[in-house]
Amino acid sequence: MAHFPSAFLDEIVARTDLIELIARYVELKKSGANFMGLCPFHHEKSPSFSVSADKQLYYCFGCGKGGGAFQFLMEHDGYSFPEAVEYLAEKTGLEVPKDSGPAPQEEARKKQALALLDRAASVFSNALKAEQGKSAREYFQRRGLPEDIIQQYRLGYAPPGYGFMQKSFGQDDRILAQLEAVGLLFKGDRGYADRFRARVMFPIRDRRGHVVGFGGRIMEKGEPKYLNSPETPYYHKSELLYGYYEHRDAIRKRKLLVIVEGYMDVLALAAHGLPVGLASLGTAIGERQLREILRLHAEPVFCFDGDRAGRQAAWRALERMLPILVSEHGPRFLYLPDGEDPDSLLQKEGPDAFKKRLEADAKPVLNTWLDGLRSLAGRGAEGRARMAKKADAMLADMKDDYLKQAWRQEAEADTGLKLREQSKPVKATRSVSSYASPSARNQERFLAALLQIPSRISFLLQGEDNFILDDTGLNDVYTRALELAAANECVVQALLLDFPQEERIPLWASQSDISDGEYRKLLLLMQERHLKQLRKQPAPPEQAEYRLKRLQEITKKLKEVDINAE
Numbered sequence: 001m002a003h004f005p006s007a008f009l010d011e012i013v014a015r016t017d018l019i020e021l022i023a024r025y026v027e028l029k030k031s032g033a034n035f036m037g038l039c040p041f042h043h044e045k046s047p048s049f050s051v052s053a054d055k056q057l058y059y060c061f062g063c064g065k066g067g068g069a070f071q072f073l074m075e076h077d078g079y080s081f082p083e084a085v086e087y088l089a090e091k092t093g094l095e096v097p098k099d100s101g102p103a104p105q106e107e108a109r110k111k112q113a114l115a116l117l118d119r120a121a122s123v124f125s126n127a128l129k130a131e132q133g134k135s136a137r138e139y140f141q142r143r144g145l146p147e148d149i150i151q152q153y154r155l156g157y158a159p160p161g162y163g164f165m166q167k168s169f170g171q172d173d174r175i176l177a178q179l180e181a182v183g184l185l186f187k188g189d190r191g192y193a194d195r196f197r198a199r200v201m202f203p204i205r206d207r208r209g210h211v212v213g214f215g216g217r218i219m220e221k222g223e224p225k226y227l228n229s230p231e232t233p234y235y236h237k238s239e240l241l242y243g244y245y246e247h248r249d250a251i252r253k254r255k256l257l258v259i260v261e262g263y264m265d266v267l268a269l270a271a272h273g274l275p276v277g278l279a280s281l282g283t284a285i286g287e288r289q290l291r292e293i294l295r296l297h298a299e300p301v302f303c304f305d306g307d308r309a310g311r312q313a314a315w316r317a318l319e320r321m322l323p324i325l326v327s328e329h330g331p332r333f334l335y336l337p338d339g340e341d342p343d344s345l346l347q348k349e350g351p352d353a354f355k356k357r358l359e360a361d362a363k364p365v366l367n368t369w370l371d372g373l374r375s376l377a378g379r380g381a382e383g384r385a386r387m388a389k390k391a392d393a394m395l396a397d398m399k400d401d402y403l404k405q406a407w408r409q410e411a412e413a414d415t416g417l418k419l420r421e422q423s424k425p426v427k428a429t430r431s432v433s434s435y436a437s438p439s440a441r442n443q444e445r446f447l448a449a450l451l452q453i454p455s456r457i458s459f460l461l462q463g464e465d466n467f468i469l470d471d472t473g474l475n476d477v478y479t480r481a482l483e484l485a486a487a488n489e490c491v492v493q494a495l496l497l498d499f500p501q502e503e504r505i506p507l508w509a510s511q512s513d514i515s516d517g518e519y520r521k522l523l524l525l526m527q528e529r530h531l532k533q534l535r536k537q538p539a540p541p542e543q544a545e546y547r548l549k550r551l552q553e554i555t556k557k558l559k560e561v562d563i564n565a566e
């Protein structure tokens, strides 16, 4: 990962208005010291998503997602960390330090490649408008795509025959090598040759709107029907979704997301006033794409052809979804009538009937699963046994324990057979006060108190105690927090970057209910515990005596605190 100086990251955080960043997607209302809104990461009816302006943190009390500006862009918009840094640096008028981020050479190469791909999109688009693009224009017209859609999605045309790229870009060897590197040319027997010929062209954009590759479709008969850019350093087909950049805002706003199979389906939806379609890039939909989809909207509808191939594709998507699925998700599956795709149905029935179909005919993922199992297993007692076995095997992939239990019960009811128990103990909930043991609870609250007001750490550093927290996860965060404070770093923001998996950090940091009085008591409890542990170890008499004296003082102080509290 690229390394950025921490002072630079602090400066970005200080200059970023997190409220403004989040308010683009979430309607925020002031509530006490914080802002509240409906969580963009899980489906909910009453707001549990809070944003603190002075701490520059967000936290959802419903699903536990939380962090600062970088984490929001990564989690919400799918940015990588360097991308999030770059984006916010640009937004806040800061320049990314030269010696950080990707190597300058690599950066320059990427910029050139993206510029070239963008130019290629314009070249194809101009070819569509020119005389030679007449048949392609007619094709789009026949398919019901109006001019504004063609413009917005930068649709284009690659003429038949070889040499179009050279004609458009010239003969410079360096440029030709670059065109090969981005997948527009390939090396044949007689030198460079155009990859895309006699096809309508669909530029594919990454999350930030850069054209990174192309899909090309033949207009009449021929094979292959679709041709896509090969994998390049900028084009990873397993990570991208067609329509993501163009539709992400509309999907969130309308709370509707339709996964379809082809580019033309995505565009047909948009042309009918439904800019909410996404499609994978000519391959089966993979886990990374499914994560992206469920993050964008918890209740997407997956549209598949009703034929055998369509049902198989749906089953594959369902299988890949199992490890990601949690009870907050509600994906549904819709099989279209034989021989139809969204494009053809929209042309026949119009958008309202199509929307009705989505509402009425799309089945919840659980029903799709049970139906699929039933048809795979066949009839009779053996069929029920096969179905139970297959259900068992698939349930093992699920991570959400409660959802797994619910699905198991449904499969048991369906087969009349008892499935194996595979439940692991349910993870502790996220609330700070949920521990059974008071000492474990105190330790977590102590850490929360430190992150809530980091100047407490500076005082702690001046003391003599070397606490070790029982929970290794807590202890790692605690130890790192002390290091960061000692180095005068911005503790919470740095912790968020150092522990991306620890979802409780923003919760701890945004706790505003740990008073100085409670903190003093927590500190005394920590010291008491620490000294008691130390007294179990052998020590020279002088030291043992000193420790005993301190322990007695602390115990006395604790009593006073309790009396004062009463």
Ligand SMILES: [Zn+2]
Pocket (backbone or CB within 6 Å): 039, 040, 041, 042, 049, 060, 061, 062, 063, 064, 065
């Ligand atoms: Zn949430």
